[in-house]
Amino acid sequence: MAQPVTQAIDYDRNVGWLHGNCLAILNPELPAGSMFTVVVPGVPQRVSSATIVGRAYDGETCMALLEDRRQVNEGSGYSFYRVDARPEVNLGIAMLGTAGRLDDYAFDACNTTEGVVFSLKALPQAGGATLWRGYYYLGYDTEPNCPVPSQ
Amino acid sequence: MPTKSGHYWVSWANAFAKNSEKIDDLAPTFRDNVRQFVQALTEAGATVSVSATRRSEKRAYLFHWSWKISQGKCKPSEATKMIGVDIEWDHGDDRLSRAGALEMARAFGLAVPPWSTNPPSLTSSHIRGEAIDMTIRWTGVIRVRQKDGADMPLAFTPNVMANSALHRVGESYGVRKLVTDAPHWSLNGR
Numbered sequence: 373m374a375q376p377v378t379q380a381i382d383y384d385r386n387v388g389w390l391h392g393n394c395l396a397i398l399n400p401e402l403p404a405g406s407m408f409t410v411v412v413p414g415v416p417q418r419v420s421s422a423t424i425v426g427r428a429y430d431g432e433t434c435m436a437l438l439e440d441r442r443q444v445n446e447g448s449g450y451s452f453y454r455v456d457a458r459p460e461v462n463l464g465i466a467m468l469g470t471a472g473r474l475d476d477y478a479f480d481a482c483n484t485t486e487g488v489v490f491s492l493k494a495l496p497q498a499g500g501a502t503l504w505r506g507y508y509y510l511g512y513d514t515e516p517n518c519p520v521p522s523q
Numbered sequence: 524m525p526t527k528s529g530h531y532w533v534s535w536a537n538a539f540a541k542n543s544e545k546i547d548d549l550a551p552t553f554r555d556n557v558r559q560f561v562q563a564l565t566e567a568g569a570t571v572s573v574s575a576t577r578r579s580e581k582r583a584y585l586f587h588w589s590w591k592i593s594q595g596k597c598k599p600s601e602a603t604k605m606i607g608v609d610i611e612w613d614h615g616d617d618r619l620s621r622a623g624a625l626e627m628a629r630a631f632g633l634a635v636p637p638w639s640t641n642p643p644s645l646t647s648s649h650i651r652g653e654a655i656d657m658t659i660r661w662t663g664v665i666r667v668r669q670k671d672g673a674d675m676p677l678a679f680t681p682n683v684m685a686n687s688a689l690h691r692v693g694e695s696y697g698v699r700k701l702v703t704d705a706p707h708w709s710l711n712g713r
Contacts, residue, residue: 391632431632
């Protein structure tokens with residue numbers, strides 16, 4: 373039986389999202405060499421590992437900082453890091469080691485009208501609460517497939 | 524003479540098919556609504572940073588078909604034509620056609636969720652000039668004039684999607700909030 377996920381974990385500082393070899397996370401203090409786990413939600417869910425290479429400051433090294441989307445993504449407070457992810461993923465969720473065991477969580481992602489929402493939830497048997505949510509503004513229009521939020 | 528898909532078209536789009544950040548480029552009715560809403564916000568002490576207004580239909584076309592072809596969601600020969608974008612998607616070899624499209628999709632920074640079959644859209648409220656992406660910030664509580672002249676007190680919340688009072692003020696001007704995307708406001712709320 374799954375154990376309840378502890379609420380003491382600071383998910384914002386330990387969970388982020390990736391587009392290509394660039395990590396966005398609400399944590400400005402990750403040193404180069406830090407290793408983390410990458411989860412690509414879906415069926416099947418794919419899990420791999422990656423390493424922080426250094427900070428990213430522009431669209432040359434980080435797609436989240438391309439001209440069309442930079443202002444909004446930076447404005448959300450994220451810090452951006454170049455990463456070495458093998459195999460390279462297009463979109464994924466990053467979990468630093470202190471965030472706990474992967475088996476304790478459900479990972480998800482969906483398209484909004486012009487972005488991607490990533491989420492980390494406790495398992496249904498542990499209450500199913502949303503523990504972390506990340507928004508990636510793409511700066512172009514897509515067909516949304518996220519559930520419509522209740523007003 | 525058409526030019527084959529590939530990196531050339533990324534440079535071309537960045538030169539000739541750019542999106543706009545100018546309120547003046549919106550469709551006239553929505554433009555006037557936005558001007559009044561933004562004026563009311565700034566007069567009340569808020570700062571408004573606009574990140575996108577009208578988006579280029581040609582840029583969207585290049586995004587759409589480079590995504591679909593690069594992901595193997597269609598044959599290169601199925602791509603439609605667009606006046607003013609003389610691109611040749613079909614290189615006469617599926618592998619080369621896909622490589623050309625993939626070069627573009629990567630350089631445009633297109634997201635490819637493994638669970639998604641939805642490419643970037645060919646049409647949108649931004650392309651019609653009926654949407655704006657903007658970030659609105661202020662400190663504490665401000666009083667913003669609504670379209671009917673009445674003041675609405677607005678407390679700042681970091682999550683704009685939850686600030687229903689701000690949404691009501693915007694709606695009074697015909698600028699409606701889409702609650703799935705933080706910066707997005709439009710004529711119809713979508």
